[in-house]
Amino acid sequence: MSLDQFEGRKPDHPIAAEFPARWSPRSFTDRIVTEADVMSLLEAARWAPSASNHQPWRLVWSRRGEDGFAAIRDALSGVNPVWAGRAGALFAVASKDTVTNREGAEVANRTAGFDTGAAWMSLALQAGTMGLYAHAMGGFDKDKLSLAVGLPEGHTLHCVVAVGELGPVEALPEDLQAREKPSGRKPVDEIAVHGRF
Ligand SMILES: Cc1cc2nc3c(=O)[nH]c(=O)nc-3n(C[C@H](O)[C@H](O)[C@H](O)COP(=O)(O)O)c2cc1C
Structure with a gap:
């Protein structure tokens, strides 16, 4: 797909083509996402940066046709299960809430969500290099998904x-x-200011 046909997808400043080329489609072909593909996607996520290199992200994956895939799909809400059920693989993305401090106590990891966001984006950009697309969904039933993946x-x-x-x-x-x-x-001047708010 050429992005030329999408006016709003043209960057205002020079950036690598991978950024605007990544988007979140809902229509997927029957292409099988192999276990090797999954490993490359996870490998990319693995190299994301994190505070103190704690690597708090935890991913549970399943490929189409597997019981785990159906369990994750069925925990999705709204229209998500309809289109995501045709994907080649589903990843439930979670993070560990705490880290062990120097005294050996478990303390809250304040950046776990932020770090895990970097991991998902790494996975999404890696997917692009493999001719694949990644579409994140926050629309899921928390209890159902927890049960489905054994959180x-x-x-x-x-x-x-x-x-x-x-x-x-x-x-x-x-x-x-x-x-x-x-x-x-949004344009850059709506999301960033020079100096201070
Ligand atoms: C955390 C998160 C939750 C999202 N939840 C959903 C969702 O439940 N269903 C859906 O169709 N898209 C969902 N999206 C996709 C966004 O709508 C999409 O990323 C956004 O509109 C920007 O479009 P683009 O990814 O195509 O550039 C979600 C994206 C993120 C990052």
């Missing part, structure tokens, strides 16, 4: 990520077809 105590679920090859718009239910396009962004 241990002291962990927080952040999102589910669907990964697959971009499929045709027509494969989506009609109500989703109009939304199947890369979105725009």
Whole structure:
């Protein structure tokens, strides 16, 4: 897909093409996401930076056709299970809430969510290099997903990520077809200020 057809996807300042080329589609082809693909995606997530290199992210993955895939899909809410059920793989993205301090006590890791965001973005950008797309979903039932992935105590679920090859718009239910396009962004001066707020 060429981004030329999407006005709002043109960067205002020079950046690597990978950034605007990443987007979150809902239509996926039947392409199988192999276990080797999954390992490359996880490897990319693994190299994300984190405070004190604690690496708090924890991912639970399953490929289409596996029981675990169906369990994660069924924990999604709204229209998410309809399209994400066609993805090649699903990743439940969680983080460990605490770290062990120098005195051996478990203390809150204040940056766990921030660090885990970096890991998901690494996975998404890696997917792009493999001809795949990653789509994050915050729309899930927390209790169902916790049960589905066997979430241990002291962990927080952040999102589910669907990964697959971009499929045709027509494969989506009609109500989703109009939304199947890369979105725009606020200009830089709305998200950043020089000096101070
Ligand atoms: C944490 C998070 C939660 C999201 N939740 C959903 C969701 O439940 N369902 C959905 O269709 N898209 C979801 N999205 C996708 C966003 O809507 C999408 O990333 C945003 O509109 C920007 O579009 P782009 O990723 O195509 O650039 C989520 C994205 C993130 C990062």
